Each structure stands twice: as C-alpha cells, then as structure tokens.
Amino acid sequence: MKDKKLKKVDLIFECNDCKPVEVLEKTLKRDQDEIILDIIDSGLKGRGGAGFPTGLKWKFTKNEDSAIKYVICNADEGEPGTFKDREILSRVPEKIFVGMAICGYAIGAKEGFLYLRGEYNFLLKDLNATLDKFNAQVKDLGLDFTISIKSGSGAYICGEESALFESMEGKRGEPRNKPPYPTVAGYNSKPTVINNVETLAYVTMICRLGAQQFKDMGTNDSRGSKVFSVSGDTPIAGIYELELGMTVQEFVNEFGDGDTKAVQVGGASGSCVPRKNFADTIIGFEGIPTGGSMMIFNSSRSMYNVLHDYLEFFAEESCGQCSPCRIGCQQLLKGIEAVKRKERNPQYLEDLKKLAATMKLASKCGLGQSVANPFTSIVDNFKEEIIY
Amino acid sequence: MSEYLVNLKINDLSVSVPEGTTILDAAKKLNFRIPTLCHHPDLTVAGNCRVCVVEQKGSRALVASCATPVSEGMEIFTNSRKVRDARKNVIELLLSEHNADCTKCFKNGNCELQDLASEYRVGDHVFIDLVKTSARHEIDISSPAIQKDDSKCIRCQRCVRTCHEIQHVSALAVVNKGEHQAISTFLNKPMNDVVCTNCGQCINRCPTGALAERSYLDQVWDMINDETKHVIVQTAPAVRVALAEPLGFDPGNRVTHKMVSALKHIGFDSVLDTDFTADLTIMEEGTELLTRLKKALVDGDKSVKLPMTTSCSPGWVKFIEHTYPSLLDNVSTCKSPQQMFGALAKTYYAQKKGLKAQDIVSVSIMPCTAKKYEADRPEMRDSGYKDVDYVLTTRELAMMIKQAGIDFESLPDMEYDRIMGDSTGAAVIFGATGGVMEAALRTAYEIVTGSEVPFKNLDILPVRGFEGVREASVTIDGCTPEWSFLEGVELKCAIAHGLENAYQLMKAVYEGKANYHFIEIMACPGGCLGGGGQPIPTNEEIRSKRAQAIYAEDSGLPLRKSHDNPEVQQLYKEFLGAPLGHKSHTLLHTHYKGRKRY
Ligand SMILES: Cc1cc2nc3c(=O)[nH]c(=O)nc-3n(C[C@H](O)[C@H](O)[C@H](O)COP(=O)(O)O)c2cc1C
Ligand code: SF4
Ligand code: SF4
Ligand code: SF4
Ligand code: SF4
Ligand code: FES
Numbered sequence: 001m002k003d004k005k006l007k008k009v010d011l012i013f014e015c016n017d018c019k020p021v022e023v024l025e026k027t028l029k030r031d032q033d034e035i036i037l038d039i040i041d042s043g044l045k046g047r048g049g050a051g052f053p054t055g056l057k058w059k060f061t062k063n064e065d066s067a068i069k070y071v072i073c074n075a076d077e078g079e080p081g082t083f084k085d086r087e088i089l090s091r092v093p094e095k096i097f098v099g100m101a102i103c104g105y106a107i108g109a110k111e112g113f114l115y116l117r118g119e120y121n122f123l124l125k126d127l128n129a130t131l132d133k134f135n136a137q138v139k140d141l142g143l144d145f146t147i148s149i150k151s152g153s154g155a156y157i158c159g160e161e162s163a164l165f166e167s168m169e170g171k172r173g174e175p176r177n178k179p180p181y182p183t184v185a186g187y188n189s190k191p192t193v194i195n196n197v198e199t200l201a202y203v204t205m206i207c208r209l210g211a212q213q214f215k216d217m218g219t220n221d222s223r224g225s226k227v228f229s230v231s232g233d234t235p236i237a238g239i240y241e242l243e244l245g246m247t248v249q250e251f252v253n254e255f256g257d258g259d260t261k262a263v264q265v266g267g268a269s270g271s272c273v274p275r276k277n278f279a280d281t282i283i284g285f286e287g288i289p290t291g292g293s294m295m296i297f298n299s300s301r302s303m304y305n306v307l308h309d310y311l312e313f314f315a316e317e318s319c320g321q322c323s324p325c326r327i328g329c330q331q332l333l334k335g336i337e338a339v340k341r342k343e344r345n346p347q348y349l350e351d352l353k354k355l356a357a358t359m360k361l362a363s364k365c366g367l368g369q370s371v372a373n374p375f376t377s378i379v380d381n382f383k384e385e386i387i388y
Numbered sequence: 389m390s391e392y393l394v395n396l397k398i399n400d401l402s403v404s405v406p407e408g409t410t411i412l413d414a415a416k417k418l419n420f421r422i423p424t425l426c427h428h429p430d431l432t433v434a435g436n437c438r439v440c441v442v443e444q445k446g447s448r449a450l451v452a453s454c455a456t457p458v459s460e461g462m463e464i465f466t467n468s469r470k471v472r473d474a475r476k477n478v479i480e481l482l483l484s485e486h487n488a489d490c491t492k493c494f495k496n497g498n499c500e501l502q503d504l505a506s507e508y509r510v511g512d513h514v515f516i517d518l519v520k521t522s523a524r525h526e527i528d529i530s531s532p533a534i535q536k537d538d539s540k541c542i543r544c545q546r547c548v549r550t551c552h553e554i555q556h557v558s559a560l561a562v563v564n565k566g567e568h569q570a571i572s573t574f575l576n577k578p579m580n581d582v583v584c585t586n587c588g589q590c591i592n593r594c595p596t597g598a599l600a601e602r603s604y605l606d607q608v609w610d611m612i613n614d615e616t617k618h619v620i621v622q623t624a625p626a627v628r629v630a631l632a633e634p635l636g637f638d639p640g641n642r643v644t645h646k647m648v649s650a651l652k653h654i655g656f657d658s659v660l661d662t663d664f665t666a667d668l669t670i671m672e673e674g675t676e677l678l679t680r681l682k683k684a685l686v687d688g689d690k691s692v693k694l695p696m697t698t699s700c701s702p703g704w705v706k707f708i709e710h711t712y713p714s715l716l717d718n719v720s721t722c723k724s725p726q727q728m729f730g731a732l733a734k735t736y737y738a739q740k741k742g743l744k745a746q747d748i749v750s751v752s753i754m755p756c757t758a759k760k761y762e763a764d765r766p767e768m769r770d771s772g773y774k775d776v777d778y779v780l781t782t783r784e785l786a787m788m789i790k791q792a793g794i795d796f797e798s799l800p801d802m803e804y805d806r807i808m809g810d811s812t813g814a815a816v817i818f819g820a821t822g823g824v825m826e827a828a829l830r831t832a833y834e835i836v837t838g839s840e841v842p843f844k845n846l847d848i849l850p851v852r853g854f855e856g857v858r859e860a861s862v863t864i865d866g867c868t869p870e871w872s873f874l875e876g877v878e879l880k881c882a883i884a885h886g887l888e889n890a891y892q893l894m895k896a897v898y899e900g901k902a903n904y905h906f907i908e909i910m911a912c913p914g915g916c917l918g919g920g921g922q923p924i925p926t927n928e929e930i931r932s933k934r935a936q937a938i939y940a941e942d943s944g945l946p947l948r949k950s951h952d953n954p955e956v957q958q959l960y961k962e963f964l965g966a967p968l969g970h971k972s973h974t975l976l977h978t979h980y981k982g983r984k985r986y
Contacts, residue, residue, distance in 0.1 A: 155565060172562055177435040177455035320569025321436040321562070324474075326543065327481040327518070330567050334516045344516075351514060358477040361450045361470065362438045369449060 006250040007243040009217065009225040011205045012198065013091055020098040021137050023208045027102050028141060035106045036062060039203060042211035043223030048074055048159075048196030049266070049291035050366065054203065057193055060183035062107040064191035069109035071100050072168075072187060072194040076117045076152050076159035079267035080313060081293035084227040085197040087239045089116075089123055092201060097134045097147055099200030102207060103193050104145040112147040113187070115164055118154035156317040160365050161186070161194045163319065174319045175365035198227055198292070218244035222284030232264075232296035233257050247287075249278040251294065259298040262381070267293035268310040269370035272303070274381040303382035304340060310374045311336070318367060325368025328359040332375055336386055346387045349379055396462040411453035411464055412440060420466050423475070423504050425482075426544035427454040428593050429927045430913070431553060437544050438478050439504065442466045450474055476508050484515040486596075487525070487539035493597040494783075498634070498924060500595035501542060530578030532602055533586035533760040541571055541598035547590035554913060556888040557707065559584035571598075574986055583710050583985055585887065587703035587911045588757030588781075588920015601757045601921060604778045605788060611749045611778070612655045619749045620658040620737070621651055622729045622808075625666060626755040626819030626916035627782045629937035633923040633930075634786035635796045640933030642941055645801030650789050651753075652802060661804045662752065663811030665725040665732070666818045666827070668959065669700060670950035672976055673722045673824075674832040675967035677906055678871070686873045693717040695882075695897060695904040698824050700724040702762035703911030703920070705980055707887050712894055713982025721977040725818065726752050726759050727768050730775030731975040732808065736963045740807055745771060751778045753785045755819070755919030758911065767978045781921025810955035813846075813942035820935045821885035821915035822851035822858065825908040829862060829881070830949045836864060836871040846948055852939070854914060854932065856889035857882060859904075885910040885918075 027035060040055030061069060073096055077085040088096065100112040114131075116124065127149060135146050150168055152158050158167045162176035165187045186192025195203075202224065206214050214224045222244040231237050234255045242251075252260045263273050265281075265288045273281050273288065281287050283294075297306060311333040320326045335352045338344040356372035363369045379386055392407040398415050405414045410433075415422050425437035435455030442453045445463035450471060453464075465471060483505055490496045505511070519525075519539055528536040545562060548571060552558045559582050563572040573582045591599045611619050632641040651659045677696050683689040699705060699720040708715060723731070729752070734745040752759065756779075762768065763776040780788070789796055803809070814830055817823030826848045833841040841848060841862065850860040860881050867875040882904045884893040890909045896902040912918045914931035917938060942948060950956065964971045 157565065174562075177433065177452065179457065314566075316566045318566045318569075320543065320565045320567070321434075321545070322438050323436070323478050323482055323542070324438050326566065326569060327485050327515075330518060331481065331484065331515045334518075338516060354473075355477060355481075355515075358474045362441045362474045362478060363449075364435060364438065364452070 006246045006254050009241045009243050011225060012088060012095070012201050012227055012241050015092060018092070020094040020204055021134070023204055024098045024101050024138070025141055027207045028105055028143060032062065032106045032108075035102065035207070038211045039206060042206045042214045043218075044199065044202055044206060044214065045222070045285065046196055047198035047202070047226060047291065049079070049269070049289075051285055051289050054195060054199055057183060057195070058103060058107055061191045061193045064184060066191050068188070068190045069107055070187045070190055070192040071103045071107070071109045071112040072164070072192055073100055073112070073114040073197055073200055074159060074161065074164060074194055075114055075120065075197050076164060077120070077197070078117060078156040078159045079269065079291055079293055080310070081231050081264070081267045081295045082229050082291055084229045084239050084292045086120060086123070088197050088201055088227070089120065089127065093127055093130045094134060095201040095204045096197055097131065099195070099203035100147055101138055101143060101145050102203055103195070103200070105143055107191075107193055109193070110144050110146070112145060113168065114147060114149045115158075115168060116149055116151050118152045121151055124149065124151070155319075157319040157367060160367060163365070164194070165192070174321050177364070196291075219282070219284060219286060221286040227292055228290070228294050229292050230255050230294045230296070233260065233298035233301070234296045244284045246283055247279055248273050248281045248283060251283060252278055252296070255294070256296055257298055260296055261299045261301070262297045262303065264293070264295040264297070264306070264374070266290035266373070267295075268313050269367070269373060271373045272377040272381065303378050303385045304336065307336060307374060307378045307386070308333070311371075314367070314371050322364040322368060324359045325363045325371070328355055328363075328368065329371060331355060332371065339387060346383075349383070349386065353379060394458045394460050396458050396460070396464065398464045399466055405458055407457075409458050411442060411451070411456050411458055414458050415453065415464070415466055422453050422466050423507070424454055425500055425504070425542060425595050426546060428546050430593065431546060431549040434545050434549065437542065439475055441471060441474055443468045443471050476510065479504055479508050479510045480514045482542050483510055484513055485518040486542065487519045487537075493540070494600045494603065495597035499597060528579050529602060530580035531584065531586060531761065532580070532764040533757045534579055534584065534588065534591065535600050535602050536579055537598050537600070538570060540596045542596055543569060543571065544595060545571070546593045546595065547571060547599055550590045550593045554886050554888055555585065555587060555589055555911070556891040557583055557585055560590060585703040585706040585911060586758040586761040586920075587887070589912060591757065591920055592922065592924055592926045601781050601784070602760060603784055604760075604780060605784050608751055608778050608780060608788075611751070616747065617749045618657045618743050618747050619655075619751060620660055620733060621656040621751045621753060622660050622662045622665075622726070623647060623651070623753045624662045624726065624755055624819070624916065625816050625938070626919060626922070626934070627753050627785065629819065629917060629934045629941070630755065630782050630922045631786060632796075634783060635789065639930045640937045642937045643796075644941065645803065646796060646799045648804055649799040649802040650792075650794055650796060653794055653799070654788060654792050656751070658805045660729075660808045661811050662725050662729055663815035663818070664808045664953070664955060665728040666815035667812055667950035667953040667956045668728055668976070669722055669725050670814060670824075670827045670831050671956060671960075671967045672972060673698065673720050674828050674835065676720055676722065677828070678832060678835065679968065681874065681905065695902070695907045696720055697907040697909055700818070700824060701758070701909060701911045701916075702756070703758035704887070704890060704909045706758065706761070706983075707890065707911065708894065709980055709983045710985050711891065712898055715894060715898060716980055716982060718897070719980065721979060723768070723976055723978055724759070724762060726754060726779070727762065727775055728976045729808065730763070730768065731771050732959075734771035734773050734775060735975060736959065737808055745773055749777050750775065751780065752776050753780050753782065755782050755916045755922045756912070757781060757920040759921075767980070770975050770978075783921060783923055786923070807955055810953055812950055812953050813945040813948035814950040815953075816941045816945065817938055819916045820852070820938045821854070821910050822883045822908065823915060823938070825851045825860070825881055825883050825906070827950055828906070831951050833862065833864065834949065834951065836868065836874055837866045838868050839866060845943070847943075851881070851883055854928065854935075856886060857884045857893050879906065880904045881906045881908070883908045885915050886913040887911050
C-alpha cells in the first residue's frame with residue numbers, strides 16, 4: 001500500500017460552473033447498467049458509516065423484479081461529532097438530488113425521498129424551493145422521477161436504514177431483522193436504495209468527472225475522498241474534504257493543537273486511537289473507517305468523561321427493543337461509574353468488556369453492535385483514567 | 389411456503405427444508421432445541437430478545453435463529469462456545485433488570501425466563517441490579533381482570549403483537565427509547581381506562597409473570613371457610629377440556645367429573661354447571677333471533693337490526709362498545725351464560741333452596757379473564773346483588789386444587805349437583821368457536837320446522853374449524869304454520885374468532901357489505917377453549933386438541949339440543965314463563981352503551 005499524504009480536495013463543495021442538472025441530462029443518455037458499472041468501478045463506498053459498495057447496492061436493487069422501487073437519501077445525520085451532511089444539504093443540495101435521480105433512473109425507481117433529521121428542519125424552506133425547481137427540470141428531461149422530503153423526529157436510531165423505513169411508514173423507529181435487506185424489501189417492503197447524503201453527492205461528481213478521476217484518489221480499500229467533520233481540541237474545527245488513506249498522525253499534524261492524546265475516529269460509535277497508535281492507523285476501511293466525525297482530545301481531557309458521555313448517549317438513544325443493547329448500555333454506563341466510585345473492583349472492567357463483546361455479537365442492529373468500539377478502545381488504552 | 393428445498397448443515401448434520409424456513413425451525417427438525425423468549429408460534433417474528441442467537445459460519449456477528457431464514461450451504465452451530473457465552477450474558481442482563489421474586493409469582497414453575505435462567509444456572513447478579521434503581525415497581529391493578537407488573541417485563545413485545553395482530557385492539561404499545569423503553573398504554577393510563585377488552589390473550593403469550601389475571605383465590609378460600617355462606621360454583625364449558633393441562637396431563641383430556649369431584653373436595657356447597665345457562669342462552673337467543681327475523685321480514689319493522697350478533701363473549705362486547713358503538717343494537721340483548729347463571733342463582737336457585745340471596749356466594753370458573761370484568765359491570769346486578777361474586781380462571785382453579793393437596797388423577801368421577809346442573813351437548817360446544825352457532829341452529833331450526841337440522845348426527849360441520857372467519861347457510865324447509873314466512877329462506881350465518889377477525893367481519897357489516905342474519909363472535913382464538921384464563925402455553929395444536937375434546941364430549945352426551953334440557957324446561961315452567969318473557973327480560977337481558985376509543 002502506498003503512503004498517502006494528507007491532501008485537501010474540492011469535489012463536493014466546488015461549484016464554479018456548477019450545473020448538476022447538466023450532469024443528470026448527460027447521464028440519462030447512458031445505459032442504466034453502464035452507469036451502475038461505472039459506480040462499481042469507481043470504488044465508491046457508502047459514506048454513512050457502514051461503507052457498503054454503492055454500485056453493488058444499486059445493482060442488487062435493479063435486479064429485483066418489482067414495479068415499485070424507491071431511492072432514499074439518508075439525511076438523518078445524528079452521529080455525535082458529525083455535521084458534514086448539514087453543510088452539503090445547505091450548500092450543494094442539487095448535487096444530492098441529481099445523485100438520487102441518477103439512481104432512480106439506473107434502478108428503475110419513480111419516487112425518491114430525502115429523510116431529513118428533525119433538527120435540520122430550518123433547512124426545509126430552502127430545500128423545498130430547490131426541490132420544486134429540480135422536480136420540474138427532471139420532468140422536462142423526460143424522466144419519471146419525483147423527490148419529496150420527509151422530516152424525522154429526532155431519534156438517532158432513525159438513521160439506521162430499516163428503522164428509518166419504519167419511521168417513514170409511520171411506525172415506531174425500530175430496526176428490522178435482516179435479511180431481508182433494503183435492496184429486496186425496504187420502504188413499504190419494496191426494493192430500496194438508501195444512501196447517505198455525501199454518497200449521493202459523490203455519485204454526481206463521479207458521473208461528471210468519470211470513475212477514473214475518483215478512483216485515482218485514495219487507497220485500494222478506500223477510494224476517493226471524503227468529507228470530514230473535525231471538532232474537539234483543534235484550532236481549526238470545521239468541515240474538510242480530504243483524500244482517503246492518510247494516517248491519524250498525518251491528520252493530527254494538520255489539525256491537532258500540539259498536545260493531542262487521542263482521536264475518536266467515527267463519532268461515538270467509532271474507535272478511539274491513542275497517541276501511540278497514531279502513526280500506524282489509517283483512516284479508512286483498511287484501518288478505522290469513519291462516517292466523517294473526527295474528535296480530537298488533548299491531554300487536558302478525561303477519557304472517563306469522554307466514555308461516560310458516549311455511554312450516556314447510547315443508553316438514551318438505543319431504541320430499547322433488544323436485550324443486549326437496551327440493558328447492556330445501561331450496565332456499561334453504571335459499571336464504569338461503579339468502578340470509578342470503587343463500588344466494584346477494577347477487575348469488573350473485564351466483565352464489562354466481555355459484555356461489550358456480547359453486544360457486538362448479539363445485538364440486533366449496528367447501534368448495539370458498535371458500542372464495543374468506543375468502550376473497548378477507551379478502556380484498553382486509558383484504563384487508569386477509568387479506574388482512578 | 390415454497391416447494392423449493394434448501395440444504396444446510398446444523399451442528400455438522402445435514403438437513404433440507406423448504407425455502408423460507410427459519411434456522412430455528414430447521415434445527416427443530418434435527419431435534420436441536422434453541423431457547424427462545426420473544427418468539428411465539430401465534431405471532432409474527434420480532435427478533436428482539438436475542439437468546440436464540442446461533443453462530444453462522446462466515447458471519448462476524450451471531451444471527452437470531454428465529455428471524456433468519458435458511459440459505460443454501462449455510463453452516464450453523466447452535467451450541468458453540470461463542471453462542472453459549474453470548475446467550476448466558478444476555479440472560480444475565482435480562483435478570484439484572486428483572487424483579488425475580490419467583491416464590492410469589494404466579495408464573496413460578498411455568499415461566500420461560502425462569503426455565504432459561506435455571507438451565508444456564510444464572511442466579512446471583514453478575515451485573516448491577518437495575519430493578520432497585522428503577523421506578524418500574526408499581527403494579528397496575530386498576531382493572532378487575534388484568535394486572536400488569538413492569539418490573540417483570542422483559543420487553544419481548546409478545547403482548548404488543550398479540551393485542552395488535554390477533555386482537556386488533558392495540559391497548560399495549562412500546563413507548564420511549566433506551567433505558568426508558570417500556571410497554572405502556574395510551575398516555576400511560578391505567579389498564580382499566582383504555583381500550584383493553586380484558587381478553588387476557590396477552591397473558592397467555594407473556595413469557596413471564598409481567599401480565600397476569602387479577603387473582604381472587606384468597607377471597608374465595610375465605611368464603612368457603614365462612615360457615616354462614618352458601619358458596620356455589622359454576623364451571624364453564626371450556627374449563628373441563630383444559631384443566632388437566634396444568635395438573636400434568638396432555639392437552640385434550642376431558643376431566644369434567646373429576647373436576648366436579650375436586651370442587652366438592654375443596655368445599656363448595658354446590659357444584660353447578662354454566663352449561664345449564666348455556667342451554668338457556670340458546671333458548672333466549674334463538675327466540676330473539678326468530679323474533680327479529682319476524683319483525684324484519686313480516687312486520688317490516690325498520691328499527692330491528694340484522695344481522696344479530698352473539699353477546700356471550702365479554703371481550704367481544706367491550707370491543708364493539710369501543711370500536712363500533714353504532715352497531716350495538718345488532719348485538720343480542722342476552723347476557724352471557726355466566727351472568728344468566730348469576731342472576732338466577734340469587735333468585736330462582738335461592739327460592740328453590742330456601743336460601744336468602746345475601747347468604748349465597750356465587751363463584752364461577754371460567755376460561756376467560758374478561759368474565760372477571762363482566763361480573764363487575766354495573767349492568768350485572770339484576771338479582772339485586774352482585775350476580776356473580778368471584779370469577780376464577782381455569783389456571784386459578786388448578787392452583788386451588790394444588791393448594792388443597794388433591795391428587796387429581798385418583799379422584800372419583802362425580803356428577804354435578806342439582807338444580808342448575810343439567811346440560812346438553814349443545815351447551816358443551818359453546819366452548820369452541822362456532823359452537824354457539826351450531827347450538828342455536830339445532831334449536832332454532834327445530835322450533836321453526838318441528839324437525840331436526842338436516843345434518844348427520846346433528847353435527848353442523850361447516851361451522852366448525854379454526855378458519856378466522858367462516859360462513860355457512862341453512863335453507864329452512866318444512867316450516868310449521870306459525871313460521872311459514874321463513875319457508876325456503878336461506879339463513880345466512882358467519883362466525884369469527886379472535887378480535888382481528890371479528891373486526892374484519894364487523895367492518896363489512898358496518899359498510900353494508902354483508903347480508904348475514906346471524907353472526908357468532910368469540911374474542912379469543914379458537915373460542916373460549918383458547919380463552920385468556922386457560923392454561924399456558926397456548927398454540928394452534930393445543931387449541932385443536934381442546935376442540936376435539938369438546939366435540940367428543942358433545943357426541944357422548946344423551947341430550948344434544950338445548951331445548952331438551954329438562955331443567956331448562958322446568959325453569960320456564962316454574963319461574964320464567966316463556967323465552968323473552970317479562971322475567972327473562974329483567975334477569976337475563978341487558979343493553980350496552982358505547983365507549984370512546986381514547
Ligand atoms: C444507529 C445507526 C445510525 C445511523 N445513522 C445514519 C445517519 O444518520 N446517516 C446515514 O447516512 N447513515 C446512518 N446509518 C447507516 C445507515 O444504516 C445506512 O447504512 C446508510 O444510510 C447507507 O448509506 P451509504 O451506503 O451511502 O452509507 C446509521 C446506522 C446505524 C446503525
Ligand atoms: S441494537 Fe439497540 S438500537 Fe439496535 S435494535 Fe437493538 S436496542 Fe435497538
Ligand atoms: S416472571 Fe418468572 S423469573 Fe420472574 S419472578 Fe416470575 S417466575 Fe420468577
Ligand atoms: S387483555 Fe386483550 S385487549 Fe387487553 S391488552 Fe391484553 S390482549 Fe390487549
Ligand atoms: S408484558 Fe410480557 S409479553 Fe409483554 S413485553 Fe413484557 S414480558 Fe413480553
Ligand atoms: S427468540 Fe429469537 S430473538 Fe427472541
């Protein structure tokens with residue numbers, strides 16, 4: 001694997017002669033399978049966290065025999081420390097809509113929905129104005145595809161794709177059993193492509209620039225670039241689009257304040273990288289993947305407090321349906337409190353790590369499965385801070 | 389299910405099962421038992437308890453066997469180290485938020501959580517006790533029928549699915565998320581203030597003791613021990629074919645006369661039969677139906693509502709009060725057999741026995757929890773007293789028999805006491821869906837034509853079975869002059885059991901899309917034999933065994949038509965006069981009022 005240096009990129013927000021609808025017009029002239037092959041070839045993986053190859057997802061959905069299919073843009077952005085989708089939604093919404101329309105054309109869907117995080121309702125007015133215009137343009141291009149917006153109601157779990165469908169169907173936002181996967185039975189039990197905001201914006205750019213230009217960036221496992229939300233102990237917090245493949249060290253060199261002791265990669269559900277591992281940890285699917293959140297902690301921070309905050313978040317935001325996650329989150333939280341207060345001896349942390357491993361193995365959805373990431377990485381690397 | 393077979397390996401053994409089969413069922417085929425909690429054969433899959441997880445080769449996470457369909461070439465391990473560790477951990481977690489006071493719990497000895505915890509020897513808390521630190525301690529005893537104890541709830545949602553999928557009520561729902569997630573009612577109101585029909589189906593499917601009937605065992609023991617009281621007991625038709633189950637027998641055993649023996653042993657002063665008033669119900673309800681038909685067809689009376697529906701299932705009555713109050717005039721004015729019995733116990737029976745009504749304590753043994761609620765209704769005091777004082781479920785009677793130290797198996801058979809102990813086969817089949825219809829047809833047809841229903845051995849097979857909604861029709865042939873207006877009329881009937889099915893049927897009636905004359909509705913799946921007070925567990929196989937037992941009991945009886953019941957004939961002669969007469973009207977009939985849904 002060749003070493004990548006940290007490189008800033010400008011694909012997503014670039015908008016000099018930005019006419020996304022022209023990209024759509026151009027792409028509609030191409031064969032559907034060809035478009036999908038292009039997306040597969042580009043190596044684009046989902047930017048919502050799970051990193052599933054986007055082109056494959058489309059292919060599976062296209063292959064389903066169903067008169068009704070849907071395209072859904074996941075704009076529920078709820079991962080702590082992630083705020084890049086908001087920026088994309090407010091600055092280049094057309095790129096998202098074009099990505100959705102291309103998908104609709106490619107897989108044979110006539111309807112698209114943008115599921116907007118409840119807290120982002122302030123964007124609704126502008127988004128709807130852009131959308132009205134866009135829907136009309138799509139019609140003029142002769143494509144039978146209409147997008148509308150659905151507002152979420154502020155639960156983190158509704159960002160999980162199957163919970164999102166439940167929520168859209170007017171039910172309680174609880175994740176479903178898988179299989180069936182969304183490509184077979186998603187919204188209204190119809191084949192559905194669900195993609196993150198950023199993923200869809202990249203689709204537009206890939207269709208505009210060609211797969212090769214995207215593929216040339218990044219590494220084998222992590223092609224292209226990605227939008228990062230940088231926060232914490234950094235003098236330059238904000239949104240940055242960076243080429244994939246850099247190490248945490250390179251990242252810290254650019255964004256740290258000189259006293260960085262740990263970086264939480266991937267938000268609360270991601271993993272904590274301690275200073276000693278900065279140089280060997282690649283940010284990407286070969287190392288630690290991230291939906292975009294990068295939280296930097298300097299030596300003034302208590303990692304106990306950091307973990308405590310995350311666990312409080314999960315204990316609150318777990319949908320509560322499955323036993324490992326509902327009860328496990330509470331036990332992890334109360335467990336580190338008990339160790340801190342000396343009500344349980346430090347050995348109890350080992351029981352809790354086993355519990356976290358069980359949650360990873362037995363929880364119903366990605367939320368419960370990923371609590372072990374922050375828990376184990378912080379407890380392993382900052383045990384003293386947890387105990388004393 | 390598809391014809392296509394899928395090949396897979398479970399614990400290194402090969403098995404082929406139809407596409408769509410779950411890993412859980414495939415394992416069953418190889419006799420590998422996988423523990424479950426949220427799974428129930430009557431309900432859709434939830435996949436939330438996670439105790440059924442198994443290892444799938446090539447998959448990073450474990451998979452829920454109840455929720456995962458098999459796929460070609462799959463390799464599954466149901467008992468690997470990874471599986472056992474995770475499963476045990478999950479059970480430990482469940483116990484950490486569980487108020488395990490088993491000795492006091494009505495599910496002790498028949499609890500899926502307890503079984504699992506004992507199997508894995510999970511007891512002392514590995515994890516922090518979350519029960520003490522939570523506020524989920526108050527038991528909701530607002531309803532006279534159902535109690536809800538959240539401190540025993542494992543959030544498997546079996547009750548929620550039952551109430552929604554089988555009963556179309558949705559009185560119970562999931563609220564809040566994370567640590568505050570709970571099973572609750574609309575606006576967290578007490579159970580007695582919501583749409584709950586008290587059917588008890590949720591109790592039958594709750595794997596723990598979180599949902600239970602309100603028990604009146606202690607009160608009944610007190611009455612039995614009170615020398616100044618004359619305590620009588622009536623037993624509903626469906627009890628006799630299920631009581632044996634919690635006493636260690638297989639489903640489908642008929643123990644009518646051992647049950648009578650046990651009740652005498654326990655100390656009831658008189659052991660009587662709800663079947664007696666089931667026959668009486670047929671006389672009243674059959675006559676009511678014929679009267680309605682006459683008013684509608686001959687007199688052209690527009691105020692008469694058809695189809696007429698049965699009224700003997702109190703869960704159904706409360707359901708329609710909430711759901712279609714505008715159709716309440718379609719409901720027969722007959723009280724349920726339990727309440728007819730109660731009203732007569734403190735009037736007719738008291739008179740005949742020379743007892744004062746206030747000295748009589750009237751107890752009933754029912755397959756039903758809604759009957760507890762029914763007995764408490766203000767409408768049910770026409771004797772001048774509470775017509776039925778205490779209602780016990782089949783389960784409570786089994787507990788009573790155990791408490792009394794009775795060896796049930798060795799009991800001699802005994803006969804019901806008199807009076808109000810006589811019955812016919814027509815009354816026994818009240819316990820199965822379609823039974824009231826069959827009994828009513830046997831009698832009404834004969835009233836109208838003077839001859840028996842045109843079915844072999846009186847078995848009206850088209851109305852039997854477990855199909856959710858069934859239709860049948862009988863063409864009336866050879867009417868006596870009085871009923872000549874019914875000559876050649878095709879009497880159209882429909883039957884529904886389970887309130888979801890009842891809802892579908894009544895929706896059609898409401899929308900004017902149904903042209904039936906008579907509808908039988910039972911709130912519970914299978915009818916009373918699947919009632920909310922019946923032994924746990926329940927599933928289609930158990931219910932059909934109970935149904936077979938009921939029909940066997942019917943065919944073995946010398947009298948099989950309600951109007952042949954000698955005590956019923958005597959009752960009309962000595963006390964009531966004629967069906968729908970003045971006395972019947974005051975004691976045996978009532979009207980219900982609509983209720984809001986919220
Ligand atoms: C608890 C949880 C929350 C999630 N929240 C989001 C979210 O806010 N936005 C998002 O795009 N994906 C979220 N996901 C991932 C989605 O389930 C899904 O994988 C994604 O939308 C697919 O799009 P992509 O392939 O373009 O990444 C979440 C997953 C989990 C388990
Ligand atoms: S893992 Fe957590 S969020 Fe996911 S289904 Fe289970 S309880 Fe809900
Ligand atoms: S529900 Fe089961 S485990 Fe809980 S107290 Fe009752 S018997 Fe014991
Ligand atoms: S008793 Fe019946 S109606 Fe009431 S909550 Fe239970 S299932 Fe629903
Ligand atoms: S009340 Fe019983 S059935 Fe309902 S969720 Fe709780 S444990 Fe499950
Ligand atoms: S029985 Fe399978 S998850 Fe509960």
